[in-house]
Amino acid sequence: MADDKSAVIPEQIDQQDFSWPFWFTLPLYPYGKRRTIRKEVVKDTIWTFDQMQGIFYVVVPIRMTVVKLEQGGLLVYAPVAPTPECIRLVKELVAEHGDVKYIILPTISGLEHKVFVGPFARCFPSSEVFVAPHQWSFPLNLPLSWLGLPAKRIHILPEDSSKTPFADQFDYAILGPIELGPGKFSEVVFFHKRSHTLLVTDSVVSVSADPPAIVQLDSYPLLFHAKDKAFDLIADTPANRRKGWQRVSLFALYFRPSMLEVVGLGKVLREAIQAPNRSQKAYFGLYPFKWHSDWQHSFDRLRGDGRLFVAPILQTLILNRAPKETIDWAQKVASWDFQWIIPCHFDAPIPAKPSQFRQAFSFLEKHPTTSAGLLSSNSYPLPEEDFQLLRDIDQGLKKTGIVPPPKDKV
Numbered sequence: 001m002a003d004d005k006s007a008v009i010p011e012q013i014d015q016q017d018f019s020w021p022f023w024f025t026l027p028l029y030p031y032g033k034r035r036t037i038r039k040e041v042v043k044d045t046i047w048t049f050d051q052m053q054g055i056f057y058v059v060v061p062i063r064m065t066v067v068k069l070e071q072g073g074l075l076v077y078a079p080v081a082p083t084p085e086c087i088r089l090v091k092e093l094v095a096e097h098g099d100v101k102y103i104i105l106p107t108i109s110g111l112e113h114k115v116f117v118g119p120f121a122r123c124f125p126s127s128e129v130f131v132a133p134h135q136w137s138f139p140l141n142l143p144l145s146w147l148g149l150p151a152k153r154i155h156i157l158p159e160d161s162s163k164t165p166f167a168d169q170f171d172y173a174i175l176g177p178i179e180l181g182p183g184k185f186s187e188v189v190f191f192h193k194r195s196h197t198l199l200v201t202d203s204v205v206s207v208s209a210d211p212p213a214i215v216q217l218d219s220y221p222l223l224f225h226a227k228d229k230a231f232d233l234i235a236d237t238p239a240n241r242r243k244g245w246q247r248v249s250l251f252a253l254y255f256r257p258s259m260l261e262v263v264g265l266g267k268v269l270r271e272a273i274q275a276p277n278r279s280q281k282a283y284f285g286l287y288p289f290k291w292h293s294d295w296q297h298s299f300d301r302l303r304g305d306g307r308l309f310v311a312p313i314l315q316t317l318i319l320n321r322a323p324k325e326t327i328d329w330a331q332k333v334a335s336w337d338f339q340w341i342i343p344c345h346f347d348a349p350i351p352a353k354p355s356q357f358r359q360a361f362s363f364l365e366k367h368p369t370t371s372a373g374l375l376s377s378n379s380y381p382l383p384e385e386d387f388q389l390l391r392d393i394d395q396g397l398k399k400t401g402i403v404p405p406p407k408d409k410v
Contacts, residue, residue: 050214057221072098079120100124106188118148211245230271230287258385259295316390320406323364334358
């Protein structure tokens with residue numbers, strides 16, 4: 001993998017360079033201004049493009065990956081917002097390695113990925129767009145062309161990956177669709193054979209102890225969540241940025257970890273009056289959170305030693321609706337000889353073996369085993385107490401019948 005010093009961060013800030021005028025189609029922070037960091041992760045072969053997005057300052061990276069094709073040209077996996085800065089950084093690669101030939105939409109339910117594909121494809125009019133099968137939209141299931149994708153350039157990824165024009169360089173495996181009542185979940189992971197790199201969307205992640213570079217370009221969300229009380233004054237230091245990032249990660253992955261209490265409205269309002277910053281940016285001083293003193297224990301258990309794991313929301317609300325299908329898919333992916341994984345969120349690239357990818361899904365098994373085939377007593381050691389809110393949501397969905405109930409482990 002290439003050195004991290006290959007990151008491209010603009011020295012002079014031009015606000016127009018970060019402009020994303022269609023932010024209202026998915027109104028997530030930072031709304032109409034999105035910065036981009038390009039990083040070369042495999043020399044002259046693979047580049048990642050990181051942006052940032054979130055809700056209530058719970059910000060995490062969203063990532064596009066660009067791969068150089070052997071015959072020249074580029075393949076783009078999971079486009080991000082095509083801001084002037086982002087497109088300029090892509091066109092720098094185009095000038096050296098050839099035009100964007102293929103654009104991949106690897107999911108059917110992730111609006112944070114789907115919403116960018118059409119605008120990105122229009123910036124590269126000679127590209128062909130390949131999308132995961134069984135696409136859908138809510139509340140109306142509209143044709144992809146109505147969602148902004150270029151109708152004459154759309155292709156559905158066939159189940160047989162050998163039927164694509166890039167089959168000599170990539171293999172892929174389709175998970176799903178998993179039926180979720182009013183919607184569906186699906187993901188397509190791509191394996192780049194020459195670099196031994198696996199590209200994934202949401203299925204697995206790894207969390208860094210320090211905030212990623214893209215999140216540090218705007219430190220306010222990190223400092224906001226580094227507070228213990230509404231009236232705290234938080235200095236912009238590496239330690240506070242790290243503290244804020246670790247809390248943001250717990251928020252993003254658990255919604256409400258066990259080490260967090262939601263403060264009552266009366267106390268929230270009283271503390272807001274004492275807040276040193278009651279601007280709209282600071283949510284008028286409102287800070288309805290109280291972290292236990294040992295909150296970092298939850299983060300340390302989540303991160304482990306930088307391990308690969310399935311996000312709790314996928315484990316609790318989605319993949320347990322199709323455990324056998326998911327295990328079969330994970331087994332197929334684990335048959336490839338990859339050495340690196342690049343997800344669309346959190347840390348990347350992740351050094352990982354196929355056996356580690358397969359092990360991440362062992363929570364779906366009654367008797368999970370290690371890579372050596374031995375019974376594992378601690379195959380998925382995330383603390384059960386941090387799952388409580390997700391379990392409650394799952395129970396509510398089952399009671400209403402909105403979503404099919406979970407199936408038994410395999």
